[in-house]
Amino acid sequence: MSSTGEMLTLTYRAAIDHAIAEEMRRDPEVFLMGQMATGGGHFAAERGLSDEFGTQRVRNTTINEAFMAGCAVGAAVAGMKPIVNMGFGDFGLIAGDEIYQKLAKWRYMHGGKFIVSAVVILPCGSLGGAGPEHSSSLEVFGMHSPGLKVVMPSTPADAKGLMKMAIRDPNPVLFHSVNMLSSVLGPVSDDPELLVPFGKAARRRTGNSISVITYGSMVPLCLDAATRLALDGIELEVIDLRTLVPLDWETIFESVSRTHRAMVVHEAVRTAGVGAEIAARIQEEAFFDLACPVARVAGKDTIRPQTARLEAYCIPCVDEIEQAARRLMSIQRERARTALLGDSGGGAHA
Numbered sequence: 001m002s003s004t005g006e007m008l009t010l011t012y013r014a015a016i017d018h019a020i021a022e023e024m025r026r027d028p029e030v031f032l033m034g035q036m037a038t039g040g041g042h043f044a045a046e047r048g049l050s051d052e053f054g055t056q057r058v059r060n061t062t063i064n065e066a067f068m069a070g071c072a073v074g075a076a077v078a079g080m081k082p083i084v085n086m087g088f089g090d091f092g093l094i095a096g097d098e099i100y101q102k103l104a105k106w107r108y109m110h111g112g113k114f115i116v117s118a119v120v121i122l123p124c125g126s127l128g129g130a131g132p133e134h135s136s137s138l139e140v141f142g143m144h145s146p147g148l149k150v151v152m153p154s155t156p157a158d159a160k161g162l163m164k165m166a167i168r169d170p171n172p173v174l175f176h177s178v179n180m181l182s183s184v185l186g187p188v189s190d191d192p193e194l195l196v197p198f199g200k201a202a203r204r205r206t207g208n209s210i211s212v213i214t215y216g217s218m219v220p221l222c223l224d225a226a227t228r229l230a231l232d233g234i235e236l237e238v239i240d241l242r243t244l245v246p247l248d249w250e251t252i253f254e255s256v257s258r259t260h261r262a263m264v265v266h267e268a269v270r271t272a273g274v275g276a277e278i279a280a281r282i283q284e285e286a287f288f289d290l291a292c293p294v295a296r297v298a299g300k301d302t303i304r305p306q307t308a309r310l311e312a313y314c315i316p317c318v319d320e321i322e323q324a325a326r327r328l329m330s331i332q333r334e335r336a337r338t339a340l341l342g343d344s345g346g347g348a349h350a
Helices: 012-026 049-053 065-077 089-109 156-168 218-230 249-259 274-285 308-314 318-343
Strands: 007-011 030-034 058-060 081-085 119-121 149-151 173-175 185-189 202-205 210-214 236-240 243-245 262-269 295-299
Touching: 007 012, 007 156, 012 030, 012 049, 012 156, 012 185, 030 065, 049 058, 065 081, 065 089, 089 119, 119 156, 149 156, 156 173, 156 185, 202 218, 210 218, 210 249, 210 318, 218 236, 218 262, 218 318, 236 249, 249 262, 249 274, 262 274, 262 318, 274 295, 295 318
Parallel strands: 030 058, 030 081, 081 119, 119 173, 149 173, 210 236, 210 262, 262 295
Antiparallel strands: 007 185, 149 243, 202 236
């Protein structure tokens, strides 16, 4: 299907399906595996693909995630380009050896004799009370495993563009689709050659008060908080990372050098999360640009409960993001006041 130059209105989930279909038409080596894939997969995420491409290229698997990822490794080594949908990112842990050892390391271990081009779709995050084993945000695992690329789009347009880039990449990619965004509608280009590059963050909003570094489900919440805060003259710059490996440090450091304040926001738990790495790097490499410590707003360090009402208390909300930003501005004002009083005190701090 050629591009008509039109913008489609698709859900986040449909945009991923759209990208896979375009890449399967473009490249006969691309194929899809997953539980119930021929019937549309989990939540009808691959609806219609088997009708167009047949059951040789859209293949059902057993409920065996280690088998699914292992097949992806073997197919990739043989020159194919597999896409495997785990249904829930939590179950990627069952395939831990195949993902974090084989996919990540085999090209290196074999001296680059073959490429390992594979995409593992790991839907992640809250899903309205789906429970402890279906709602985790485990994207940091991929950051701990050199050899993998890690993607987490926040809009339907990026979901399509990043999936297409992931399929074409010669390296294995963990594609974390975001459960909370699955039904979000947005404009998506029908251009089959429009790709979103890895390692290039998007500025969703410009501002000069605080650099808010975020991704995935928290992007729309940060934008909502920014709208509220702007009424009081606090202008957030919202940076959507889009990919965690590679990560766009250049954009982060440039933003912090202008705003002098930084806040990292993500749905995953706070301890040892993505935000911890980003905060540490900012304070290592941009310390003298900071007017106050880097703030983190993240999911609670607790198991996700199996009710939507309680689950909501475990992940950041707009109010929490807004309050954190106000605290950062308060710290800066208090420091400025202290410095002013010190200067007017006749050299009391000399």
